[in-house]
Amino acid sequence: MRTVLQRPWGRAVATMCLMLVSALLWMLVNNRVDALWNLRLAYVATYAVALFGMVVLVGHSGQVSLGNGAFMASGGYAFALAVMHGWPSWLGMLAAAVVGAAVGVAVGVVAARLSGPYLAGLTLGLAVGLPALANRFPDLLGGDSGLLLDGPYPPDRLGPDFPLERWQAWVAGATAIFVVALVSSLIVSPLGRSIRATRDHEPAAALVGINTSRTKVIAFAVSAVCAALAGAVLTQILGLAAPGAFGIGLSLSLLVGTIVGGRQSLVGAVIGALLLALTPEWLTALVSNFGLPDQVGLNLPNLVYGGLLLLTVGLAPGGIANIRRAGAR
Numbered sequence: 001m002r003t004v005l006q007r008p009w010g011r012a013v014a015t016m017c018l019m020l021v022s023a024l025l026w027m028l029v030n031n032r033v034d035a036l037w038n039l040r041l042a043y044v045a046t047y048a049v050a051l052f053g054m055v056v057l058v059g060h061s062g063q064v065s066l067g068n069g070a071f072m073a074s075g076g077y078a079f080a081l082a083v084m085h086g087w088p089s090w091l092g093m094l095a096a097a098v099v100g101a102a103v104g105v106a107v108g109v110v111a112a113r114l115s116g117p118y119l120a121g122l123t124l125g126l127a128v129g130l131p132a133l134a135n136r137f138p139d140l141l142g143g144d145s146g147l148l149l150d151g152p153y154p155p156d157r158l159g160p161d162f163p164l165e166r167w168q169a170w171v172a173g174a175t176a177i178f179v180v181a182l183v184s185s186l187i188v189s190p191l192g193r194s195i196r197a198t199r200d201h202e203p204a205a206a207l208v209g210i211n212t213s214r215t216k217v218i219a220f221a222v223s224a225v226c227a228a229l230a231g232a233v234l235t236q237i238l239g240l241a242a243p244g245a246f247g248i249g250l251s252l253s254l255l256v257g258t259i260v261g262g263r264q265s266l267v268g269a270v271i272g273a274l275l276l277a278l279t280p281e282w283l284t285a286l287v288s289n290f291g292l293p294d295q296v297g298l299n300l301p302n303l304v305y306g307g308l309l310l311l312t313v314g315l316a317p318g319g320i321a322n323i324r325r326a327g328a329r
Contacts, residue, residue, distance in 0.1 A: 019181045026173040030166055038165040039237075043277040044270075045172035046233045051257055051269035052176075052183045053226025058255070059264035060187065061219035062199030063111060067123030068227045069251030070130035073243075075100045075228025077134075080147040080241035089152040093175070093232050100228020101221050103130075108220030112213045127251040131243040146242025149235065172233045179226055180266060186222065187266075195219050227254075249302070256305045260312045262319025271320050279304060 030038050050072060057063055075096035082092035107126060111119055134141040141147065154167035186192050197205040198212045206212050235241045257276045262268020280301045287300060316323050 019177050022177045022180070023174070026169075026177065030169045030173065035163050035165040038163065038169040040277060040281075042165070042168040042172040042233075042237055044273045045169070045176040046230050046237065047254075047257065047273035047276045048176050048270050049172075049179050049233065050227045050230035050254055051261065051272050052179050052266060053223035053230075054254055054258040055263060055266060055269050056183060056186065056195070056226075057219050057223035058258050059262075060192065060199065061195050061216060063216060063219060064116075064120045064255075065123045065220075065223065066120055066248075066251050066255060067107070067126035067130075068223060068254050069246050069248065070123075070126045071100055071103060071224040071227035072231030072234065072250065073131045073241075073246035074103045074224075075231035076235040076241040076246060077141060077147065077231075078228070079232035079235050080149055081140075083149060083152065084147065089171075089236070093229065096228045096232035097225050100224045100226075100231075103228075104221040104224025105217060107224070108217035111220055112216040123251075124248075127248045131246045134243045142242070144243060146240050146245070149239045149241070151239075152236055168237050171236060175229055175233050179229060183222070183226070184266060191215070191218065253305060256309050260308050260319060262321030265319065265321040268319045268321030275308070 030041055033041070050068060053071075054065070054068060057065055057068075078099040079092040079096045082095040083089065087095065107122070111122060114122055134146065135143055154162045154164065158167070194205070194210045195215050195218070197208075197210055198215045202212050205215075231241075231246065234245065238245060253276050257272030258269070260275060261270070261272030283300045283304065312319060
């Protein structure tokens with residue numbers, strides 16, 4: 001089975017089957033749930049798209065990133081500007097991917113020369129600085145208020161009563177299916193093996209002819225494209241691209257979701273997405289039920305994320321997705 005998947009035709013067939021089955025399951029689920037759960041599904045799929053890129057960068061490439069929220073911001077603003085200038089939604093998504101790739105390559109070229117705390121510092125500075133550009137160019141990017149979108153709405157052919165939340169779930173789900181198919185193909189490809197070889201032993205990888213700097217840049221670019229697409233989807237869900245939606249808390253949450261779910265596992269990325277999408281809502285309900293101050297509700301998710309991160313590092317370093325494998329050893 002592994003040999004078949006390593007062949008180009010085998011990867012293509014497996015990718016198409018994965019996309020088809022995933023699409024059918026997604027349609028089956030979101031057609032049977034109410035508007036609120038469709039919105040939740042949209043958020044889960046959006047975070048999953050960003051975390052698939054984190055799996056490539058953090059898990060398979062071994063590079064630390066505290067700035068993928070900034071990549072999401074680049075995609076969100078690119079999509080918003082494209083749609084506001086009359087571009088169709090699909091073209092806005094393409095623009096977001098292109099902008100994300102450009103930013104990812106630019107950051108990756110610098111990041112390839114760094115490691116450890118220096119790399120973390122670079123990406124942290126990106127997380128703080130890139131969304132702040134909205135205040136530097138308020139006429140173009142809307143300042144603190146951001147860019148307000150009028151749509152995108154469901155196509156007219158779906159009927160006037162088609163729920164907006166279901167359409168958002170469709171868009172987010174289709175993006176997640178497309179991205180997971182591409183990332184899963186990348187992981188089993190020769191390029192994926194080169195990325196992991198660079199992570200495991202960079203000097204040895206260079207000796208066998210792998211361009212280690214290029215593989216690091218590619219990993220950053222792939223992660224940035226995934227994050228940019230997630231940012232574009234999030235902008236559609238919110239109807240807004242604003243600095244507050246892509247703050248440093250988002251970047252840190254993505255890293256937590258990656259580590260807790262399983263940094264080398266696409267299933268772990270989905271687990272992390274469920275954690276990021278549903279935990280704040282559950283905690284808000286908990287705070288409301290116990291009559292706790294609003295300030296507690298604002299900070300409780302960060303406390304929970306920190307606790308989960310410590311538990312994962314101490315008890316299951318491979319993440320939730322790898323607990324059974326670790327136990328088998």
